[in-house]
Amino acid sequence: MKERSIGFRRNIDLVVKALSGLAALTGIAFLVWILIVIVVKGLGAIRPEFFTQLPAPPMMPGGGLGNAILGTGIITTLATLIGVPIGLMAGIFLSEFGRDSFLAELVRYATNILMGTPSIIIGVFVYVIMVAPMGGFSGYSGSVALAIIMLPVVARTTEDMLNLVPDAVRESALALGAPRWKATVGVVFRAARTGLVTGSLLAVARVSGETAPLLFTALNSPFWPRSLSEPTANLPVTIFNYAMSPYVDWQAMAWGSSLLITTVILGITVLVRTILGRRKTT
């Protein structure tokens, strides 16, 4: 190591410390910048009609995105109903049955790959296996795409949370004569309840803003959702279409939707954080 005076070394240290503080500030500044922009530009669009009415033609006053809000709700709910149970069961397999077996390692590897697969690829995949054979875009295919994105997230958190439950708990339940499934669902699940709920909530938060997988599955629609077997209105794709349009009032609607989606997602995220944080301290 080169010989340097203590003053020089102290100054370098000071510079780096200042820089690191500055870097952290920069990160926060961007977060605040984005949030402020969304609130300032989005708040104007949030009126009662925004939640209850159909979209108005461009440059016509009034109208709302009630159909897209309802559609997103339906698509996400169906995705949750598909993705969470399968994810939970896959997590149970990993922590209760598979453990260190070759199959379990393979499943873990596949889970990682699926989690790292870009969401637009999931969209293309669902297009190839569902939209093309069924002959058209549909809300169902949108739900399936979102469910595929949720599945590995739920499986991973389920495994992590179940692993936190000590084996003694499982053994006590089994020793009392409980069948394996009852020991898992009634005892192990109950012990890991908070973690499982928050994990599923995070998965819902993660997919509710997803746009890319819906572009060529659920597509979009200017009408109220009647049936999930046809193109279904949803907020993320509406934001994309409206933001890219040349109409100022449509862009304003896109900002309103952005505010709504961001509020919901950040709300869930902060809620989950608080629950987990509180549990950790006790």
Add this chain to the structure above:
Amino acid sequence: MGSYRGVQDRTFAGLATLSAGTVILLVVGIFVALLAGSGPSIREFGARFLFAQEWNPVSQQFGALSSIYGTLLSTGIAMVIAVPLSLIIALFLVELAHPAVSRVVGGAIELLAAIPSIIYGMWGLFVLAPVMARYVQPFIGKWAGDLPLFTGPPIGIGMLTAGIILALMILPFITSVTRDVFNMVPDVVKESAYGLGATTWEVTRQVTVRHGIMGIVGACFLGLGRAIGETMAVTFVIGNTHRISPSLFAAGNSIASTLANEFTEAAENLYLSSLIELGLVLFLITFLIQLAARIWLQRTRRKLGVTR
């Protein structure tokens, strides 16, 4: 009764195994479906698909080069910005900040990861791009305009803007893993260095970073995998033209943005098939990155003696 219980238990175990198998089936299924969908394009263009630049739906000529180039370039810019920034933020969180400050700042940085891609896109197009066009690009052009990297009119959208937004999006992921890596370095090791009279920066550079270098590289792989498939944010700001330009100010496209823009418009079979093949290329790239990351992290675990 006993056999009834046995049936219940076997059904339960079977369902769990089936659900776990679904995950494997999906990964294999994605590969097979994309490969099958790319059939017409692979037969028509062969390996030329990867190296041809022309992308013309009218003459039915499709080459992926400009999309691949744009994906790699925008991701490269993002990594160059995000990696040093993440490392130094992690340093701040672990070594410098008061624990309470660290918790708040760390939480805020992690919130950046919760904002959906499309919101970054909106913000990028309507807020960041004008700022880039009015202030940042003219400023860079004034000082470094002679380099081919920074030529062209300051239009705001393009590779540089896409890279900056990608950097913001992967920053929380790299920061959070790096922070965990820094925290894993035993206090005794750091304290020994402090005891020898080293400054905080010297301890970080020569002890903490060296100790956790493999974990940090793993974190970078994670960020890389995220950035390379990012779709909506990039689609908003990259400009969406099938052109290769050395300038970072120029508009371009990426694999993901081409898919997002053109998929629903592709009427002809060959056009659609070429787009699916683009998807296959992206899937294979992310697959390879994850494979590399996994091998790397396994080596790290073994080296640090951490068992999962």
